[in-house]
Amino acid sequence: MSMLGNNPDRSVKFGNRWELVPVPFFSVYPLLYESCALSNQTMAEDKPWALISEVGEQGFIEEVTDIIKQHFNIICLRDFLQNPQQHGPKIQAILMWNTFPAAEPSLLSSLPSLKVVANGGVGIDHLDVPYITSLGVKVANTPGVVSVATADMAMGLLLASARKIVEGHQIAVDPKTTSIPQSLVGVEVTGSTLGIIGMGHIGYKIAQRSKGFDMKILYHNRHRRSVEDEQSVGASYCENMDDLLREADFVVLVVNLSPETKGLISHRELSLMKPTATLVNVSRGLVVDQDALVKALQSGEIRAAALDVTHPEPLPRDHPLLSLPNVLITPHVGTYTYATIKRTVQCMVDNAVAAVNGLPVPNEVKLK
Numbered sequence: 001m002s003m004l005g006n007n008p009d010r011s012v013k014f015g016n017r018w019e020l021v022p023v024p025f026f027s028v029y030p031l032l033y034e035s036c037a038l039s040n041q042t043m044a045e046d047k048p049w050a051l052i053s054e055v056g057e058q059g060f061i062e063e064v065t066d067i068i069k070q071h072f073n074i075i076c077l078r079d080f081l082q083n084p085q086q087h088g089p090k091i092q093a094i095l096m097w098n099t100f101p102a103a104e105p106s107l108l109s110s111l112p113s114l115k116v117v118a119n120g121g122v123g124i125d126h127l128d129v130p131y132i133t134s135l136g137v138k139v140a141n142t143p144g145v146v147s148v149a150t151a152d153m154a155m156g157l158l159l160a161s162a163r164k165i166v167e168g169h170q171i172a173v174d175p176k177t178t179s180i181p182q183s184l185v186g187v188e189v190t191g192s193t194l195g196i197i198g199m200g201h202i203g204y205k206i207a208q209r210s211k212g213f214d215m216k217i218l219y220h221n222r223h224r225r226s227v228e229d230e231q232s233v234g235a236s237y238c239e240n241m242d243d244l245l246r247e248a249d250f251v252v253l254v255v256n257l258s259p260e261t262k263g264l265i266s267h268r269e270l271s272l273m274k275p276t277a278t279l280v281n282v283s284r285g286l287v288v289d290q291d292a293l294v295k296a297l298q299s300g301e302i303r304a305a306a307l308d309v310t311h312p313e314p315l316p317r318d319h320p321l322l323s324l325p326n327v328l329i330t331p332h333v334g335t336y337t338y339a340t341i342k343r344t345v346q347c348m349v350d351n352a353v354a355a356v357n358g359l360p361v362p363n364e365v366k367l368k
């Protein structure tokens with residue numbers, strides 16, 4: 001049985017460095033590994049054991065692992081896999097990021113004492129929650145703590161794409177540059193229309209930021225926000241997503257990946273967008289039909305795309321999205337600030353500690 005939840009074709013390949021490691025969790029990209037060998041820590045008899053990913057070499061890493069070590073003895077996947085029979089019975093918690101394949105059935109079957117899979121980040125599309133919970137294991141995520149960093153990233157992508165900041169940097173540092181090419185002329189953000197698809201925590205934070213840019217804000221969401229929420233950011237609800245797509249200069253995707261949102265933006269939706277519009281995605285790659293996106297960008301059906309997420313991650317090096325001039329891509333680093341990483345790890349630890357102690361888990365993901 002697959003553990004890949006709502007995302008059956010997600011290719012979490014063991015041994016693929018990028019996908020194995022929880023990229024935003026411990027290290028900067030590209031990652032350098034260092035085994036968190038058991039000898040690196042003082043083992044406390046009274047602390048439960050947690051299985052985590054490998055640890056990188058950068059300075060803040062120890063700081064982050066220290067948050068975990070206050071409550072858990074930790075063992076890294078790499079060390080664990082050397083002798084699962086020996087280590088398996090003591091593991092009570094898995095602390096993982098969404099790129100960490102630690103919740104595969106074969107691994108879970110070697111963890112008879114496991115009480116919780118504590119995910120860092122809000123998206124849990126990589127987990128088969130029904131299967132994990134059927135084992136009596138709780139699943140938790142970290143909503144809220146990732147919102148500001150992800151909203152900042154969405155605004156950063158939007159601005160960078162609109163104002164061609166990356167291209168501008170390349171021109172500025174190129175020794176051959178003698179003049180400013182017209183291709184650097186961008187589109188104005190202030191006063192433009194923003195369409196937010198998915199008005200949860202992160203979507204709302206994006207709306208708050210956009211208000212500072214005097215943007216007209218439209219949003220589409222499963223549930224309409226309260227009048228107070230709408231008024232305080234000046235957002236208008238579009239019950240029909242098509243209306244938003246037709247009107248927005250920037251469409252930002254902030255939905256969770258689910259069977260309902262997989263392929264939400266495909267040929268039809270892209271064709272409704274303005275030829276001057278930009279698509280920004282900080283949710284999950286599978287929310288967008290990437291083949292349709294490539295066509296829309298190549299044909300000028302939309303102006304540009306700015307993506308912090310793709311499917312798969314990373315894209316194959318010869319993927320057309322990587323060579324289109326109107327695409328800006330970052331490697332799924334929306335939550336990737338020191339402050340957010342620390343808050344996220346603290347939240348994961350709080351969830352895991354509660355589960356291990358049989359207490360209510362603050363951010364338990366419950367089956368609907």
Ligand SMILES: O=C(O)[C@H](O)CO
Pocket residue numbers: 024098120121122123124146334335
């Ligand atoms: O789900 C999230 O919160 C981010 O994408 C980090 O994984």
